[in-house]
Amino acid sequence: MGRLVIENVGQSFEKDRGEATDALRDVNFEVKDGEFVCIIGPSGCGKTTLLRIVAGLDRADSGRILLDGETINSPDPRRGMVFQEYSLFPWRTVMDNVTFGLDMSGMDRKESRKIAEEYLRLVGLEQFRDSYPYELSGGMRQRIAIVRALANDPAVLLMDEPFGSLDAQTRNKLQQELLQIWESKKITILFVTHSVDEAVYLSDRIAVMTSRPGRIKEMVDVDLSRPRDRTSTSANKLRNRLLNMLAEENK
């Protein structure tokens, strides 16, 4: 289960002179169990902040977030997170990175290695189990970061522009792989991106945010059948609509 409810979430930052600016104001939406939702919005609209609040890394000033009815206020292995920056622990091998969460939960080393092995096979990187992160390409690192989060068997996977620093081809490939994982694991995914293409290709619904203070401008349904064609007419039409919405916000 992984039903996420975001209720009246607001957040403000204090500036140097003591004035507060609102980063987020009255954000409301819901992510159903097993749904793939992307958040897009103009830069600086607080989409990463929102995701960090859902992860429990930041606190909201107002409102609350519920996961399957329970209020979130600190990080928890039930919510996996993949960061934009490379976040693999450089001092651990690929295998030890993937088992990290399981080790923390006190699982037996043998068992955690078995689970990690399975996940590494899922992304086709089992032959790199003893490599250190510096030996891997950017795309491989983000694949491992994804399975490291999945190994904890979270209800929700939070992703903060995870493919932002990858080249276009690797990016497309990872998007495909992510969809396969999502379909086989039936996991809820909340995905922040600045790329309209990515949002249209990946999600069931897209939360479009306004510029600061960030609010939900519109929840857009993506009525495209899967597997999706990136260049189909209907995809293009949706992309145009979303781009126009963002352009309005950037004015």
Added chain:
Amino acid sequence: MKTKPVSKKGIEIISLVTAIIIWQLIADFVIGNTFILPSFTDVVYAFIKIIEKGVLFTDLSISLLHFGIGIISALVIGVPTGIAMGWFHNADRAADPLIEIVRPIPPLAWIPFAIVWFGLTHISAGFVVFVGAVFPIIINTLTGFKSVSKVYVEAGKVLGCMKSTSLIRYIALPYSLPSIAAGIRIAMGVGWMCLVAAEMFGVSKNGLGYKIWWHYYLHQMDFVLVYMLILGFLGLLIDRVFRWYVDGKLLKWRKGVVV
């Protein structure tokens, strides 16, 4: 390991041999006085003598004992102090003024107190080494901990590593290890100098440093030079072994980095 071609390896050996020959010639024909400058062969004979008498091994082990006492106690105290200061802001604020006042005092200035507190014992010499070694270890541990990237701490947290002690143990400590290792290297260098000075000042009745002073009183400068060279080679050896272990075993996750 890449093996160098013989012609390249030769340069180092030729350089060393040339230096020794020039040294020998100057000592024999220019200076001509063993007291001012013992020659290479004088030093070799002196070296053979201290090995034959067996005193070298006593001095060596005593000096290493002093060094070990100092470095190990510096690690035991320095690393946890640096960790506490690097992780807990209040510990940093509390300890920082004390450390900044005590740190600039040259370690050798502690010799009188070392003797008053510990007498002419091994502990006393070890204490002077400790004073020299502990601050580089504290400072480097502290710096390492302060530079831990936020993303690793947050990645740890979302993966279920939430307590301060776990975050220190599984995230901050391994992340800081290169910095701590560099601190230990500096500490060993400083500690080695302090060791010789402490022994020369008579904090101990044995050891390599003590022997330098003793032979100086006897005007046996060839022996003085032997002990000097032994100190140099031993320092080099300790540093090399440490680097080999740390770079090769502990820090192999870092590519192409020189401690």
